[in-house]
Amino acid sequence: MKITIFNGSPKAERGNTHVMVQEFMKGAAEGGAEVENVFLAGKQIGSCTGCYSCWMKKPGECVQRDDMDELLPKVLSTDILGLATPLYVDNVSGIMKMFLDRLIPMADPHIEKDEQGECRHPQRFRKLRKMIVISNCGFPEQSHFQVLRLYFRRVARNTHSEVIAEMYRSAGSLLTSKEPSLQPFIEAYKALLRKAGKEVAQNWKLSKETAAELEKPLAPVPNFTDIYIQRANQYWDEHC
Numbered sequence: 001m002k003i004t005i006f007n008g009s010p011k012a013e014r015g016n017t018h019v020m021v022q023e024f025m026k027g028a029a030e031g032g033a034e035v036e037n038v039f040l041a042g043k044q045i046g047s048c049t050g051c052y053s054c055w056m057k058k059p060g061e062c063v064q065r066d067d068m069d070e071l072l073p074k075v076l077s078t079d080i081l082g083l084a085t086p087l088y089v090d091n092v093s094g095i096m097k098m099f100l101d102r103l104i105p106m107a108d109p110h111i112e113k114d115e116q117g118e119c120r121h122p123q124r125f126r127k128l129r130k131m132i133v134i135s136n137c138g139f140p141e142q143s144h145f146q147v148l149r150l151y152f153r154r155v156a157r158n159t160h161s162e163v164i165a166e167m168y169r170s171a172g173s174l175l176t177s178k179e180p181s182l183q184p185f186i187e188a189y190k191a192l193l194r195k196a197g198k199e200v201a202q203n204w205k206l207s208k209e210t211a212a213e214l215e216k217p218l219a220p221v222p223n224f225t226d227i228y229i230q231r232a233n234q235y236w237d238e239h240c
Helices: 015-031 066-078 094-101 143-160 172-176 180-203 208-214 224-239
Strands: 002-007 034-039 080-086 131-136 162-168
Touching: 002 015, 002 066, 002 131, 002 180, 002 208, 015 034, 015 080, 015 094, 015 162, 015 172, 015 180, 080 143, 131 143, 143 162, 162 180, 162 208, 172 180, 180 208
Parallel strands: 002 034, 002 080, 080 131, 131 162
Antiparallel strands: none
16 A cells, blocks of 8 residues: 655745644654655645646646656656645645645546535546545634535545545644643654554545544543643743
8 A cells, every 4th residue: 555645834944734744754664655655845846837748748647847847747656645734724735735736637627426416526536545644733723624524525526536634723823832830741642643554555545543643633632722822822921
């Protein structure tokens, strides 16, 4: 099994998103998967121009020559497509959006109905097998991922795939914190991500127990949200 994760964080290796991806990949590799981590921040990806050349003039091939020439084959050849992004304005990062827009050569311009009678495009190449999603945000509640939960399910549907694992981390800024009192919680969460990676590699899904654990607060302490707000505001007061 091959798992390829495309990381859409502009901070690449320095980001909280990378902490999550790195731990998940360790577990997936332990579970027997071949893993690859691709940082989109280091790639040249132009915006889709909507010219439809990839549908009409050279089917399956974008007219633009940039790093999507390298990335699209990776998408098509992997067994599990991983999409990792920080939460920006309730959605994916700009880099991730440009990457997803440029996947349009995968689709055939004709329209068909799915099993529920809703329209979508057929796939030009082989169908994506499965998808996983990894994201974090700076707010302390899991409710901030409402848009992403729906968005990636729709992306999976339209690409004839299925989301088999979602890892959303509120209070994501704590993942790179050096605060001693937080380290036991951070290490426990990293271990949970490794467990998730191993489960996906071995079972092509998360157990219900692991999925539920991933939704719990990073630090299960009383008044966590209030403490987080106080610490976050103190940080910005000191640095602004």
